[in-house]
Amino acid sequence: MADVQMLALAPPQPAPTAQRLGKLSAYFGTPGNTIISVASIAIILFVIKLAFGWLVVDAVFSGNGETCKVSGGACWPFVAQKLRYMLFGFYPYEEQWRPLTALLLLFGACGVSMVPRFWSRALLVAWIVVILPVLYILMAGGLFGLTPVPTTSWGGLPLSFLLSFIGLTLAMPLGIVLALARASNLPAIRVLAVGFIEIVRGVPLISILFMATVMLPLFMPDGVTIDKLVRAQVAIILFASAYIAEIVRGGLQDVPVGQFEAGKSLGLHYWQVMRKIVLPQALKKVIPPMVGLFIGFFQDTTLVTIVGLVDFLDTVRSAIRDPEWQGIAVLEGYLVAAAVYFTFSALMGAYSRFLEQHFRTTHA
């Protein structure tokens, strides 16, 4: 039935050559369009030439700060020499295979978990029982003969990933629970959820991080300190959950109330209706804004530098200030940071489009 309708509505296909000409005429059809197109192409070529000249032709590929200082191009020896520090920060040099393994394990596990075919209860159990503990032991050590490394020495890319990945993974279920609570019929629960969400959303992330790292320890009993990383992590989880809750609520409102009632009339329990009928439809609808939020949070974790955690952007910044390279390799350092953040944000964006495609269902 659906197929017949689609066919009936589809416009007649133009001949291939006419189609190609039609595309070209959009750019060169009128004198005005032609001028704009030519100018745009010229600008693009000019920028490419500039970038290529700076990145490759005039660039320095070996040498030190002095050789870079006299050349007009990019300074790649800086990146080569500092890359390991930028990636892993203060993690003990001899032990840096551990954060590297942890990162690769995290990427691998995420890669597998991104394939819908592998989604199962077993995978969830594997994350909680195997993957996360292994990541923690790799980073912190203290077991199996690994030297203990305090969290104050963690830094660079593993720290950024830990904060954003663990933060968002734990914020997701919390956010869903908050969204359900906000839609609840029980006034006490609803008021609590609304209060939490509105307070958290009414305050910038920076001030919550400040509260967690600067104020909280002053209220603790003498001599008891909670690890700074844990404090920042909890702050990020709470903050993200409020935003996730609002996005999920949007999805929930879009599910017709008849779906809920139908489930109930089949004799399903509230949680069964939610888990099997309402949430799958609601979450599917909010994939694009959710991934947008995730990308934003991945980049927002750079704010933890304010409270003295050394994330990837911070290690890049401090590498730039090495006296050997100071004032010479500023742009190169930021380019490395931009490339890394762009790569992972783009991957998330691509995955979001894949998921939308995967879950596309027609209601004909």
Added chain:
Amino acid sequence: MKQALLTICAAALGLSVAGAASAAGTLETVKARGKLVCGVSLATPGFAAPDDKGRMQGFDADICRSIAAAVFGDGDKVDFVPTNINTRFQALQSGEIDVLSRQTTHTFSRDASLGLDFGPTVFYDGQGLMVAKSLGVSSAKELTEAAICTLPGTTTAQNISDFFRAINGKFELVVFESPDENRAAFYSGRCEAITSDRSDLASIRAVANNPDDYIVLPETISKEPLAPAFRQNDSNWGDIVSWSVWLLMAAEEKGITQANVDEKLKSEDPDVQRMLGATEELGKMLGLDNKWGYNVIKSVGNYGEVFERNLGEGTKLGLTRGPNALWNAGGLIYSPPIR
């Protein structure tokens, strides 16, 4: 699911609480932990900055190492915690770090109100101004209606305002958020002058295309004595920090260096014998090993060596000793007698 998450969170929190400091004295805590936790700056070349291997190097870092050497006999038993301007005092108050060695100016209000005490001044700094030689100015008083680049920070901007108000001068303050922008703005001619601590000006000047084109003006418009800080009401720990620093200075005075410290153990000089623990039992009085003095010098060298290695004329910063010379060489570095 939620239950599992809660359990994980609790486990993470529990772990770190279990590893937290007890309410005992700092020395006992440090000894039990087996490491000194020292708050430093993240990226201030010459004072504390990571090398290519992520190892902290610099003057402030070496002060930490000297304290670790006094306590453990090994200057490498330090965990460096990068702190920033916003979190440094709180990190000390909450017990997250044992000592703060982060270019921190010893001032009245910090001493009186922040629940911390300062050790001896390790570096005498002061705010200065740098201009291009081509400007033809030889004194800050000759600057009229100049644009002055600076970083945001209450004292730097306030000092420069106070200075020009006192001489009835006019100026325009141009504030930049990052040191890189600040420096670039000055070198591109956006400002006639740039102001910061003199040690910082030296490092800014060092990266100029031609450092000889720039001159740091003679006026020092503020006093910035930089000192390590520790929690107040812990005299024993305060003594250990202070005397570790003073020992560096006394060792320079007595000509004890990292290289000759083994020979000096056999020295006939009673002062040297006491400092290195060859006679008497000074270390025991602080609750330390009697060889604490020997260990400090063996680990980092004397004050002069620490200065020259990190800030001196052989480094990119190229600072002269100036007020940081020994008292008997015209400077302000003076250690009480170690006896």
